[in-house]
Amino acid sequence: METSKSFQKLIRRGSNFLNCQYPIMCGAMTWISEPKLVSAVSNNGGFGCLAGGNAPVDILIKNIEETRSLTDNSFAVNLITIAPAYHEHLAMLKDQRLPYVIFAGSFPRDKEIAIAKASGAKVLCFASTESIAERMIRYGADGLILEGSEAGGHIGHVSTTILLQQVLFKFGDKLPVFVAGGMGTGKLMAHVMLMGAAGVQLGTRFVMTKECNVHQKFKDVFMRANARDAISTPQYDSKLPVVAVRALKNKGMQKFGELQLQLLLQMKEGKIGREQAQEEVEKYWIGSLRRAAIDGDIEAGSLMAGQSVGLLEREMTIKELITELVTDADCELIRLKSFFAD
Numbered sequence: 590m591e592t593s594k595s596f597q598k599l600i601r602r603g604s605n606f607l608n609c610q611y612p613i614m615c616g617a618m619t620w621i622s623e624p625k626l627v628s629a630v631s632n633n634g635g636f637g638c639l640a641g642g643n644a645p646v647d648i649l650i651k652n653i654e655e656t657r658s659l660t661d662n663s664f665a666v667n668l669i670t671i672a673p674a675y676h677e678h679l680a681m682l683k684d685q686r687l688p689y690v691i692f693a694g695s696f697p698r699d700k701e702i703a704i705a706k707a708s709g710a711k712v713l714c715f716a717s718t719e720s721i722a723e724r725m726i727r728y729g730a731d732g733l734i735l736e737g738s739e740a741g742g743h744i745g746h747v748s749t750t751i752l753l754q755q756v757l758f759k760f761g762d763k764l765p766v767f768v769a770g771g772m773g774t775g776k777l778m779a780h781v782m783l784m785g786a787a788g789v790q791l792g793t794r795f796v797m798t799k800e801c802n803v804h805q806k807f808k809d810v811f812m813r814a815n816a817r818d819a820i821s822t823p824q825y826d827s828k829l830p831v832v833a834v835r836a837l838k839n840k841g842m843q844k845f846g847e848l849q850l851q852l853l854l855q856m857k858e859g860k861i862g863r864e865q866a867q868e869e870v871e872k873y874w875i876g877s878l879r880r881a882a883i884d885g886d887i888e889a890g891s892l893m894a895g896q897s898v899g900l901l902e903r904e905m906t907i908k909e910l911i912t913e914l915v916t917d918a919d920c921e922l923i924r925l926k927s928f929f930a931d
């Protein structure tokens with residue numbers, strides 16, 4: 590598609606870094622970012638990320654091979670540092686020689702980043718606070734993904750607007766920083782890139798594409814949702830910590846709240862220990878994203894979604910989505926140019 594010289598200038602750094610046409614990343618989504626979605630993103634000028642998730646290593650290798658068979662363009666593999674097969678995932682990098690590795694979950698150790706880099710990969714790490722960004726740079730990250738708490742899935746506690754100032758403004762000159770969490774339009778994409786971002790990462794909007802193979806009920810509930818329906822998991826007491834996940838409100842979320850209150854009461858009455866209560870809390874969501882996204886259980890499963898769910902208007906193809914983002918970003922640059930012209 591034809592774009593202005595200003596747009597081409599704006600995307601150069603991110604496109605060169607990711608080796609793709611537009612620095613628009615489709616963030617990895619466990620169970621969802623499988624070879625067909627990832628390759629469709631990369632084949633349409635964006636940058637796909639294959640989800641390592643909780644997959645056994647042989648399945649992940651199969652998925653990498655399948656993605657490679659579907660696209661010659663670059664894509665990343667997302668490794669979750671707390672996944673059961675994480676160390677096997679790390680070990681397979683040496684043979685797979687992937688061009689990009691993205692660490693997610695908790696934060697990788699320096700040795701783990703070194704393993705990925707030694708395999709020839711460029712490494713991207715999430716930065717959900719300024720100090721984590723500093724640490725990831727010290728450990729050797731080649732690029733950062735700044736993800737604000739508006740995002741869908743596992744989240745930090747700081748919003749995108751604050752992280753733009755704490756991470757992008759501080760480190761954006763040193764290394765490419767990609768902005769995630771609430772990126773829903775090309776207009777905003779243009780602005781964060783004018784602020785210094787190398788590109789953007791979106792998850793929620795890519796769920797609503799034709800190539801995304803989630804259950805129709807999962808898409809339908811996304812379409813109906815407002816931004817305020819995508820809430821962070823409630824935590825009632827720091828004695829019973831809960832991992833923050835942004836997802837659409839449903840019965841499962843309500844029951845999770847009730848479970849915490851029951852467990853807290855039982856703890857207070859001495860009927861249950863802290864450890865056992867914590868185990869109950871952690872057990873609750875196991876397998877729940879799969880239940881919702883693949884099996885279509887939208888009542889009890891986890892409907893992970895960002896607040897940008899409120900910006901969804903219709904299901905579209907990946908080509909249409911990327912075209913829309915690029916065109917709107919470019920239009921915004923043209924508008925700004927004429928605004929400053931006189």
Ligand SMILES: Cc1cc2nc3c(=O)[nH]c(=O)nc-3n(C[C@H](O)[C@H](O)[C@H](O)COP(=O)(O)O)c2cc1C
Pocket residue numbers: 615616617618619621640642667692693694736739740741742743769770771772790791792793794892893894895896897
């Ligand atoms: C359903 C769902 C599952 C996700 N799973 C992962 C994951 O496995 N690994 C990861 O790094 N990020 C995961 N994310 C975060 C996305 O990759 C992306 O960073 C985020 O969705 C961007 O914010 P947005 O939802 O506002 O577009 C997930 C997000 C969603 C909505």
